[in-house]
Amino acid sequence: MTDATIDRAPPTQAEETETPVHAIVERRTSPWRAPIAFAFMGAALIATGMFQSPAVALTILNMSLVSALMAMGLNLQWGYAGLFNAGVMGFAALGGVSVVIVSHPPVMEAWSVGGRGLGLSLLIVLAIVATIVFLRSATRGRLRSFLIFATVVAGYFALRPVFGGAVGAIESVDPARTGFIGGLGLPVVFSWLAGGVVAAAVAWIIGKVALGLRTDYLAIATLGISEIVVFVLKNEDWLARGVKNVTGLPRPVPYEIELQQEAWFADLVERVYAGPLAAISDPAARESAKSQFITEFSGYFVDIAYAGLFTIVLLIILALCVRALNSPWGRMMRAIRDNEEAAAAMGKDVTRRHLQTFILGSAIIGIAGAMMTTLDGQFTPGTYNPLRFTFLIWVMVIVGGSGNNLGAVLGGFLIWFTWVQAEPAGSFIVAQITANMDPTTDLYQHLQDIAAPFRLFVMGFVLLVFLRFSPKGILPEKVRHS
């Protein structure tokens, strides 16, 4: 942050009270703040379950867990290291496509018609990369630039017919149902790990290119690269069907239909719904009520099972992040963030540490992206947009408290809850305004449409208010003075 003040005027006495986002917290915050905030969040979810429906509350809970994980990944980059990653969407989408690659059964026919071509294309790409690596070390100056350029152009024209042929063959295999290579057919939980690995690998490439740049450039570069990632996923139909979507992905939890057949599940339902069932005296009515409860509870059970799995992942990563932040490594990261020059003068390799944090944070976002696709049961590249997948995660980190892992988790819950509930709230406000209006007028019709963008308005407002009046967030970063 200090670079910013270098190319501007030195602050005068009155201006030295500046509090950047990562200011050192002098004033102690109450140790009860986090428990109270989380209790409040839990109460809000329970109230949703009671007043709207348990299904809505469980859906919000699951997406909140995923969002919390994404926020933690971004917090690692922004809160620990001050890296402005505006490409959260791209890493989430990479996690999503990993689910398809790992868990979808392979489409053998596609492999048999296009496998050879794909393999050959891969070899050509590797040859191009190897040549460039060789040229970078063996030549220099203008000759090097020219040779690298020539290699890329020649490689492009060599690759184009081979790859195009393979893609054409693959995409014409039963295009209405498959038309892509499918995946490995492994259990879906592996794909969460794979999502992390794929995102980390891409983050390594991006980091190598863009991390030398400072904040604003990095933001623009990552924003652009994430758009490219989503464009590729939308258009490379051979890989994951593009905008035709891959549906019916396998689940890590049982299906509702299967549950409804199980005897132990019926017993469980009897125990959970003991009260309502006992109140019905007529045995026939009780049986029909029971079968209804079984259907209803099977849906909840699936959601709860997801929530359980997600919570386990969240707690493991949270524990790792907290340990990392409190270790000497975390202290070094904060030192680099607060004063790069001083840290570099102390012998810390700033660029390497930045790259490391960028990769780790992106891996967490990739894992969360894979979990989200698993929860949806389908991969839909058309639904990724930067407002929802990048900037909303930013609001979570800023509001929750950048630099504080629990803050990121809280931000994930609170902002996702607000994001979901803002739409019904908007509808409610519109309903109040239009209560006495003539429903045939154009204005009435128009007002019905504004409920949906209301959530964008709320998010912008929340972000601006927090940035101005509470820039350290709800749970500020804890700084211990020795």
Added chain:
Amino acid sequence: MFPETVDILNALVLMTNFVFVPALAYGSQLALGALGVTLVFGILRFANFSHGDLMAFGTTMVILGTWALQANGINAGPLPTALIAFVPAIIVTAIAAIVIDRTVFTFYRKRRSAPVVLVIASVGVMFMLSAIVRFIMGTDDRRFTDGERFLISARDFREMTGLDEGLAIQTTQALTVVVAIVTVTILFIFLRRSRTGKAMRAYSDNEDLALLSGINPDRVVLITWIIAATLATIAGALYGLDKGFRPFTYLQLLLPIFAAAIVGGIGQPIGAVVGGYIVAFSEVMLTYAYKRFLGHLLPENLAPDGLVQLLGTDYKFAVSFIILVVVLLIRPTGIFRGAVIK
């Protein structure tokens, strides 16, 4: 063996029709957008993520103005009515930009916060502006162009010249280029010649020196926002006239605009203009299918079978970022040695 003159002419007309004219119009829109981004960066020293939605807001005002004029039976003859609506729309958008600056950005500027804080604040503004635009316009497609559709239609051109290929120039495309040239010329004369323009350039080059010379920073900031809002309204409305208005396209447009500003050298007005055209021409040329073009020039037995397209049309937006990444790697200051964003 060599192509005949008429074939060469046909090939040239084809390229003009499908590459040169569309890219020139699109490039003018990008150039105007990139000028706004680059001015805000030069004077206020942050990358304004809300510029795309400021363009959408300005366009919304132009559309409302157009509707009001049409309702009163006023039109601009063969030109789109929107041209008259520019003036009130620019005033409203400029006021909006100043209100946003006073309520959001001034606070951080006075405290000399890090630029990245201003970037995050601009993300908040982006959210709110995009919501307001959707409140007013809904999310549907809106076409608001009227008047003559074509300056030259393909059929007239064919009849006039006797060539196989037609050349169509839409009124909005011609209008875009003319308005862009006029706007950029006025802006450059303003920046070069007027006292205020010189003050702005001085402030952009060296803030401290400018302050010591008695330049009023508040006035510079105010003028910057007025110019940025004007450019945003014109760029957004021209894009909307050309391609139809949809609120979400303006967020997508932000990306090529940033690319244009950085390619040209951020903080350099001339760079923004050149960058806009570079990005637009690369996008169109890399995604154009050259099959027919080569068909005219090559002898029949050599005519290509495929589309001869370097990149799928879907990758249009990706092109600007490939350019961006290449520039970041090779020459981060851009063509005209702009500031490196730190």
